[in-house]
Amino acid sequence: MEKIICSLCEKPASVNLQYAAKHLCSGCFVKYFEKRFLRTIREFSMIKPHEKIAVGLSGGKDSVVMLHLLAKLRRRLPFEIFAITIDEGIKNYRNTTIHIAKRECKKLGIALKVIIFKEDIGFNLDEIMKKTNSSACSWCGVFRRYLLNKYARIENANKIAIGHNLDDVAQTVLMNIMRNEPIRIARFLEPITNDEYFIPRVHPLLRTPEKEIAIYAMLKDIQIKYMECPYAHFSFRQHVKKQLNDSEEKYPSTKIRILNSFLEMKKHLRKWMKDEKFKLFHCKKCGESSSAQICMRCEMIMKLKNMA
Amino acid sequence: MIITIGTKKIRSNFNGKISELIKKLAFSREEVLVRVNGKLVPEDAKINSKDNIEIIKVVFGG
Ligand SMILES: [Zn+2]
Ligand SMILES: [Zn+2]
Numbered sequence: 001m002e003k004i005i006c007s008l009c010e011k012p013a014s015v016n017l018q019y020a021a022k023h024l025c026s027g028c029f030v031k032y033f034e035k036r037f038l039r040t041i042r043e044f045s046m047i048k049p050h051e052k053i054a055v056g057l058s059g060g061k062d063s064v065v066m067l068h069l070l071a072k073l074r075r076r077l078p079f080e081i082f083a084i085t086i087d088e089g090i091k092n093y094r095n096t097t098i099h100i101a102k103r104e105c106k107k108l109g110i111a112l113k114v115i116i117f118k119e120d121i122g123f124n125l126d127e128i129m130k131k132t133n134s135s136a137c138s139w140c141g142v143f144r145r146y147l148l149n150k151y152a153r154i155e156n157a158n159k160i161a162i163g164h165n166l167d168d169v170a171q172t173v174l175m176n177i178m179r180n181e182p183i184r185i186a187r188f189l190e191p192i193t194n195d196e197y198f199i200p201r202v203h204p205l206l207r208t209p210e211k212e213i214a215i216y217a218m219l220k221d222i223q224i225k226y227m228e229c230p231y232a233h234f235s236f237r238q239h240v241k242k243q244l245n246d247s248e249e250k251y252p253s254t255k256i257r258i259l260n261s262f263l264e265m266k267k268h269l270r271k272w273m274k275d276e277k278f279k280l281f282h283c284k285k286c287g288e289s290s291s292a293q294i295c296m297r298c299e300m301i302m303k304l305k306n307m308a
Numbered sequence: 309m310i311i312t313i314g315t316k317k318i319r320s321n322f323n324g325k326i327s328e329l330i331k332k333l334a335f336s337r338e339e340v341l342v343r344v345n346g347k348l349v350p351e352d353a354k355i356n357s358k359d360n361i362e363i364i365k366v367v368f369g370g
Contacts, residue, residue, distance in 0.1 A: 001344050002354040016350030023350050061366070167338075167367075211338055214366035218341060218348060228368035238369045245338035245367075 059097030089124025136231035
């Protein structure tokens, strides 16, 4: 095969970054990747010294790589981390990723809390999907967000770190535009308020393309199992993801441009929108913070109970 | 040339850029990593029938 050399040193290249018009060898890629992670944490002041960070750990490549990067960062910045894994109860899928979550936490010496869906919500995801034919992701997303926030707060975390990558963020922005949800765009990725029930979320991988996370894992020998959630097929997100990957191939930088344009627009959106739109209540049923009188989680549980 | 995709193996005498092979196999370069003779390589590199190719799908959905 033809040899291509690294744009920064003389070694054979392993990676082609089309959006940067660069070829990098393994060593230069790892440095570039870790530097971007650090820069992103600083750009948004995601972690302050001595904070306690709850890592949302699904056991997939994004959150596992983030856990490794955060563990490494502790050598430079004094802060505390622990991980929370949510077990939704998805047969032939979640057991594998939970096993990985446990193994990686053990390897890195990080405490892990596994929260079982059924114990809090009353149903596991497989049971929910037998009751309804609407998208699994909408149920799962609401319950997972709720559980992460609740258990991060119980453990006195200052922040929750979420492994959303550049692809996830660009997809969400596009989906909200396509669904005409400007308020969701304004709220996306930023703490709404300093309500004591709400733990702010940070997204240290938001500038990192999804594929590069897999490259980093391979080069650093982090063992990942690449598998797809069995419920993912039916979602609108899949459609947007495919479109976005097509665009990125033909017009490199599309994803990062969507992110940057979103970050710029958001500043103005927040100013433009009236504060009431961001007002938080405490749910009348469970007491958690919510954008309505009754939170989505309690609303959805009532719906599920009525479906019998 | 042997192309390995997950547990599947196919024989081919493909000659050209890896990115063209990815397209030919109906993948997106945003969702796969390609190893040639055991090493990760850039997708714009040219390969020939003597190389052994491994395609690893790492991005799902879409
Ligand atoms: Zn180099
Ligand atoms: Zn509630």
